[in-house]
Amino acid sequence: MASSTSEAMDVDDTAKDRDRVSALVRRYFAQLTRGCGRPGCPNRHCRSSADASELDPTRAALLSLELAQCGDHALCDELPPFLSLPLLQQLCASASSGAPESMHALEASLAEVFSSAEALSRSFVSSSAAREAEAAQLAVDPSELSGVDAGAVGEAYSLLFSSPPDSAGFTAADRLGNVVMRGAHALLRGRGAYKLLTEGNCPLQREGGSLRWLLVLMANPLLLEPQHHKPVLLPLCSLIASLEEGAAAQVARWWSHWPEPALARIVAIQLFRWEELELLLCGSPNLDFEALERVTQYDDGFSCDSPCIALLWEVIHELPLEMKKKFLFFCTGSDRVPIKGLGNLSFVISRNGSDEERLPSAHTCFNHLLLPEYTTKSKLKAQLLKAVSDTEGFHII
Numbered sequence: 001m002a003s004s005t006s007e008a009m010d011v012d013d014t015a016k017d018r019d020r021v022s023a024l025v026r027r028y029f030a031q032l033t034r035g036c037g038r039p040g041c042p043n044r045h046c047r048s049s050a051d052a053s054e055l056d057p058t059r060a061a062l063l064s065l066e067l068a069q070c071g072d073h074a075l076c077d078e079l080p081p082f083l084s085l086p087l088l089q090q091l092c093a094s095a096s097s098g099a100p101e102s103m104h105a106l107e108a109s110l111a112e113v114f115s116s117a118e119a120l121s122r123s124f125v126s127s128s129a130a131r132e133a134e135a136a137q138l139a140v141d142p143s144e145l146s147g148v149d150a151g152a153v154g155e156a157y158s159l160l161f162s163s164p165p166d167s168a169g170f171t172a173a174d175r176l177g178n179v180v181m182r183g184a185h186a187l188l189r190g191r192g193a194y195k196l197l198t199e200g201n202c203p204l205q206r207e208g209g210s211l212r213w214l215l216v217l218m219a220n221p222l223l224l225e226p227q228h229h230k231p232v233l234l235p236l237c238s239l240i241a242s243l244e245e246g247a248a249a250q251v252a253r254w255w256s257h258w259p260e261p262a263l264a265r266i267v268a269i270q271l272f273r274w275e276e277l278e279l280l281l282c283g284s285p286n287l288d289f290e291a292l293e294r295v296t297q298y299d300d301g302f303s304c305d306s307p308c309i310a311l312l313w314e315v316i317h318e319l320p321l322e323m324k325k326k327f328l329f330f331c332t333g334s335d336r337v338p339i340k341g342l343g344n345l346s347f348v349i350s351r352n353g354s355d356e357e358r359l360p361s362a363h364t365c366f367n368h369l370l371l372p373e374y375t376t377k378s379k380l381k382a383q384l385l386k387a388v389s390d391t392e393g394f395h396i397i
Contacts, residue, residue: 024068025061027075032060036076040084042125045074050127082122083113085152085159092159095172103172107179110160114183115190120213124152138257146254148212153219154259161221181228184217188235211251214240215258287324289316291343301351301373308373308380309349315381323385330388333364359387 028045032055035041035048044051045067055063067074091109094102113119126134126149135142160180161173214236217223223233243251293313302309316327325335331347345367352361352370356379361370374380 021068024073024075025064028064028067029060031076032064033057038076038082038084039086039090040082040125041076042082042084042122043074043076043079044128046076048076051129080116080118080122081109081112082119082125083109083156084124085149085156088156088159103175107176110176110179111183114180115186117187117213120187120216121211123216124149124156126152134257140257144253145257146212146215148215148254150215150219150258153216157219157221177222180220181222181232184220184236185231187213187217188232188239211243211247212254214251215254219258286341287321287328287337288342289313289324291341292345292347295343295345296347296349299348299350302349302371306351306373308351308371308375311374311377311380312349312371312384315377315384323388326388327384330360331362331364331369332367356383359383361387 031043031046032052033047035052036043036046038048040050041048043049045063046052047054091102091106095106113123126145126147130149131142131145131147135145138145160176217232217236218240222228223236240248240251293316296304298304298306298309316324319327328337329335332345347367347369349369349371352358352372354373356372356374358372360372360383362368363370372383374383
């Protein structure tokens, strides 16, 4: 009885295995002959891939059976997502129709890919023919190339970030740019970039061939916009700087073959250690107003010996840090200190009449403070604090 039960179970398992393989063969056959429907698919066993060749039914069936019997399957719907230039063009064309669901589909694809190193490493992949042609042109072995289509990456960013503004001055590019950068932020946080900034531990010691995502991120023109410096650019640069020697050499070789405009931006960024880049982009944290006082110039009746000027510096030096930042922003349009410090700032204070009820004002583009000639410290302090707290500091003549 036990033997009969065991034989029945073996027959049942065999039937299940046969059904599983049969289902895999059908899926592979559809993939090889019809494709996954996403142009530029990086899976070479997909008809939608640029590397795919047209197979007759017999050859497709035989290859399907071979693939189904392999341990590692290459079914498109089981692999990480990707973006290609043709696919992105298709998504953008659909989104431009104005249908909300089409825009949501585009945003979802961008968010899914840019938040995943695996997905980004499968994106904008060159075809084998294009890679061989590029290698021949550069006189290198194809294995020396990253496999990322630099031209497609550049066109993709241009497509996403160059839409014209609407009547309210808002663009789809603003919306899509935010999606891309939020995805990059999530990717870097997931890869341990923020932990690296504080602890110095590299999470990318054995990333090898998956480092292609770094190339795609570094080519993003939005990296150099101020709002993305701290959340994306600095962590990205710190990750690259922490790569092991072999991985760093590999990335450097890939970059050396990229087009000149993209390479120039990457080289400009990588000339700095991330601490130096932070200083360049975010300014010095040291607000040395004594140095600013020493280099300030005076005009329209004021001099360094004017009583009002003496009162002004006395008030400024007594201010708390946050109010000093507000004063700096009021006068210059930025609360960031130049990389060489406030002693390197060209700053001018001009007399602006004697009406003590008038508030100070500023030409922020020229770092120029226009100060009424106040006669008491209390009045000067009250008017100055009111000005820097309640206005943006612009004075139009």
